[in-house]
Amino acid sequence: MDHSASVGKQNHPLYASDREHVDRLLTKSSPAEGDLADLARLLIRYEGFPGALDLQEDMIKTLKLWGLSRDELNQKTRLIWEKGYRPGAQSDESVGSGFDTADGGEK
Numbered sequence: 001m002d003h004s005a006s007v008g009k010q011n012h013p014l015y016a017s018d019r020e021h022v023d024r025l026l027t028k029s030s031p032a033e034g035d036l037a038d039l040a041r042l043l044i045r046y047e048g049f050p051g052a053l054d055l056q057e058d059m060i061k062t063l064k065l066w067g068l069s070r071d072e073l074n075q076k077t078r079l080i081w082e083k084g085y086r087p088g089a090q091s092d093e094s095v096g097s098g099f100d101t102a103d104g105g106e107k
Helices: 013-028 033-046 053-065 069-081
Strands: none
Touching: 013 053, 013 069, 033 053, 033 069
16 A cells, blocks of 8 residues: 555655554554554654654554553553563563572472
8 A cells, every 4th residue: 555645744764664563553453562562652753743644643543443542552551561571572582481490499
């Protein structure tokens, strides 16, 4: 889909990759933690930006699709980060999570 005609007043250098992220988020009816974090960071990136209006509208549409307000998204995202979320750090890092040392008193 060509969104270049509706980019808005000013081009953002990350528009193309951000467009892909927003398109992906729009397909999610039940977002994962990473999806929530992605939408929150994109909303912050484009807040007050005088362009990419189609992208900004689609991010608001995504919030509505997920049944969240901006404040609710921010609250959820804060909790996600407080629990130790880091982008790209998915379940692969949980292997060897210390289970073998949980009962460290025995040798």
